[in-house]
Amino acid sequence: MVSRVIPVDPFDLVIFGGTGDLARRKILPGLFRRFCAGQMEDNSRIIGAARSEHETAEFRQMVADAIAEFDPKSGTKDQLAAFLERLEYVQVDALGSDGWQELAALMDEKRVRAFYFSVAPSLFGALAERLHSYGIADSETRIVVEKPFGKDLASAQALNASLAEHFDESQIYRIDHYLGKETVQNLMAVRFGNMLFEPLWNSQYIDHIQITVAETVGVDGRGEYYDRSGAMRDMVQNHLMQLLCLTAMEPPAKFDPDAVRDEKLKVIRALNPVPLEDVVRGQYLGDGDKPGYLENAGDPDSKTESFIALRVEVSNWRWAATPFYLRTGKRLRARSSEIAVVFKETPHSIFGEEAGRHRNVLTIRLQPNEGMDLFVTIKEPGPGGMRLVDVPLDMTFAEALGPEAEEVPDAYERLIMDVIRGNQTLFMRGDEVEAAWAWADPLIASWENRGDKPVPYDTGSTGPEEALALMHREGRRWREIRA
Ligand code: BG6
Secondary structure, three states: OOOOOOOEOOEEEEEEOOOOHHHHHHHHHHHHHHHHOOOEOOOOEEEEEEOOOOOHHHHHHHHHHHHHHHOOOOOOHHHHHHHHHOEEEEEOOOOOOOOHHHHHHHOOOOOEEEEEEOOOHHHHHHHHHHHHHOOOOOOOOEEEEOOOOOOOHHHHHHHHHHHHOOOOHHHEEEOOHHHHOHHHHHHHHHHHHOOOOHHHOOOOOEEEEEEEEEOOOOOOOOHHHHHOOHHHHHHHHHHHHHHHHHHHOOOOOOOOHHHHHHHHHHHHHOEOOOOHHHEEEEEEOOEOOEOOHHHHHOOOOOOOOOEEEEEEOEOOOOOOOOOEEEEEEOOEOOOEEEEEEEEOOOOOOOOOHHHOOOOOEEEEEEEOOOEEEEEEEEEOOOOOOOOEEEEEEEEEHHHHHOHHHHHOOOHHHHHHHHHHHOOOOOOEOHHHHHHHHHHHHHHHHHHHHHOOOOEEEOOOEOOOHHHHHHHHOOOOOOOOOOO
16 A cells, blocks of 8 residues: 655744643654655744743754654654754743744745644633734634633633634634544544445444543643543543544535534534433542552542543434443553444344344444454354354454554644644534533533542552443443553
8 A cells, every 4th residue: 555645835833832741742743754754845844932042953952852752763863854954943922022023024925824822721812812913824824722622611612712803713723632543534434435334323223332541641740730620621521522423423415624513513412411320430549659649639639530431312313322431531451442332232133042142343443553343243163053252353454554554644743734734624613612511511510519529449440330330230331441
């Protein structure tokens, strides 16, 4: 298979927060990989902008160090040197006037202009206003904003309003990096590119759907931020919600930004309010020298959850009576994220009771080992009568597609290239984000009002026992969490 790298138009990408953690870990190493892949024209530039004082040479060295630390295998020395030549640095005060004239002077008329707001959301409005008042932004300019996009509906509405004062919705790219993951897009390809699945994709044939995003990391080092957020705000309102939308949405008429986002929005608006008995929240315990959540959070009375499992209903014709079970947590047994579509049993077994109960399951693995499995029921080989067994038709992308599949861009690289191309399909629209908060807010308020404390769970486990009961009580069970 030959990979097709299509270069994007020349661009100036300004990264506000260009010396910050996300820029160093993800954005700049990602841009370097796209540069090595030949996707950036030679005259494209990346401009780091931040409050601290640096010479461009220092910024280049910082980027070289970040690449050495976070992506040491990519590129050659010559490629790195050529990439660093593309970098500039400007000291800019987001809340004042310093640096804005210099930034304006650096901009080139003839290129795509994009501004990545890799800063606290409280600065979004000020940056948008200055880009406008210093004449740096025009109607073609794109701005990229990171999560968290608000902490509730009111704050998300305020952010949207402050951006809308200076930018049209078609210029705003709200990142949810889960949408940039290869398998997430494959979910759409599988659903809408094959005849096989779509006719069965409804509550007549599907018993339930499980969406799991399990992590082994704790919140070490970011406990203070995380404690104001929790798994519901940090993961469910955005990442798991996007996975749910892509799994549940109706086929859009075409693969274009508004057609796809309209369908996702309809799913969010069809979600039923979740009663508290359908929610389990947990906090991890310490293990040896690994601190527990309460120590990480720095508050022994914290009521913030590092794990959440919930049963969600999409109240429409397609999904009435097919629950979606979502769970995500830190310090679990393995890093493993997947969507599992569990089909119903056959209406009648011709093989009798002893053949057991069997179900087809389609799993879409986001990480690790991106790929899909379709479990089908077959006869167990050998003598001894008709015994049935479920076996996976495994499609690990790296095996099926060869080495090219291992070179797919990571989520950030792909999304930044989409910004330059002007393709918003994999970005969240303002109304989508607001609808997701409108669904999440009452649920968060209901446990806060009751003063509920999350239940403890062991580091390295699959979460609290109560989460298992959430499914057991309906005769279902979670799939194993394994790497
Ligand atoms: C981020 C969350 O958005 O996603 C983190 O803030 C989480 O808490 C991370 O660890 C998970 O991303 P990934 O790509 O590693 O699954």
